[in-house]
Amino acid sequence: EAQVTQNPRYLITVTGKKLTVTCSQNMNHEYMSWYRQDPGLGLRQIYYSMNVEVTDKGDVPEGYKVSRKEKRNFPLILESPSPNQTSLYFCASSLEGRGNSPLHFGNGTRLTVT
Amino acid sequence: AQSVSQHNHHVILSEAASLELGCNYSYGGTVNLFWYVQYPGQHLQLLLKYFSGDPLVKGIKGFEAEFIKSKFSFNLRKPSVQWSDTAEYFCAVNPYGNNRLAFGKGNQVVVIP
Numbered sequence: 001e002a003q004v005t006q007n008p009r010y011l012i013t014v015t016g017k018k019l020t021v022t023c024s025q026n027m028n029h030e031y032m033s034w035y036r037q038d039p040g041l042g043l044r045q046i047y048y049s050m051n052v053e054v055t056d057k058g059d060v061p062e063g064y065k066v067s068r069k070e071k072r073n074f075p076l077i078l079e080s081p082s083p084n085q086t087s088l089y090f091c092a093s094s095l096e097g098r099g100n101s102p103l104h105f106g107n108g109t110r111l112t113v114t
Numbered sequence: 115a116q117s118v119s120q121h122n123h124h125v126i127l128s129e130a131a132s133l134e135l136g137c138n139y140s141y142g143g144t145v146n147l148f149w150y151v152q153y154p155g156q157h158l159q160l161l162l163k164y165f166s167g168d169p170l171v172k173g174i175k176g177f178e179a180e181f182i183k184s185k186f187s188f189n190l191r192k193p194s195v196q197w198s199d200t201a202e203y204f205c206a207v208n209p210y211g212n213n214r215l216a217f218g219k220g221n222q223v224v225v226i227p
Contacts, residue, residue: 031213033215035217040123040219041219042120042204042217042218042219042220043158043204043217043220044217045214045215048213048214050213056213058214090157090158092158097213099145099146099208099209099210099212099213099215100146100165102148102160102163103150103158103160103215105157105158105159106157107156107157108157
């Protein structure tokens with residue numbers, strides 16, 4: 001089944017403790033992206049990747065890191081999480097990143113930073 | 115700043131009522147347009163998309179959207195909603211050739227049986 005898989009689904013952590021949210025897609029998509037969803041703010045893009053080894057900042061990259069060493073994986077790294085990073089995170093992928101193909105979303109990761 | 119605007123963030127209506135959600139964007143030039151739906155507790159799914167051609171596009175579950183270039187709008191409609199249409203709806207815009215997709219803030223729609 002074609003899908004985007006995120007793990008974990010739920011994560012509670014403390015301020016400053018490094019964490020990684022994994023994202024994997026099995027559709028051979030070139031483009032991958034991370035979003036955070038907050039009430040009243042919609043979806044805001046954190047980082048995106050046009051292809052392997054190519055990543056770029058989105059609208060809200062501060063406090064996050066990403067890597068794209070393989071086509072299928074695009075982990076989101078929070079080196080030192082803070083409470084304002086408490087949010088619902090979605091990974092998404094598409095065939096290409098020029099806007100001609102729709103995004104496929106993962107099931108989301110709900111992160112709470114205390 | 116370029117943006118995507120969705121109005122009436124919270125919409126409550128009864129089954130069989132008609133639904134229209136507005137979406138306006140501020141990008142010039144050619145754009146690709148999308149509506150995504152997020153059912154409670156689920157991830158976003160594509161509802162419909164417009165790239166070119168007939169400005170009236172039909173999506174899944176009886177939804178349709180009309181692209182009006184002169185108004186920079188891409189409004190979503192459904193003639194008769196069902197309880198199962200309770201969800202959050204997001205408009206998204208991708209300026210052609212741009213590798214970024216901008217989302218609106220969403221419309222929370224509640225359909226009362």
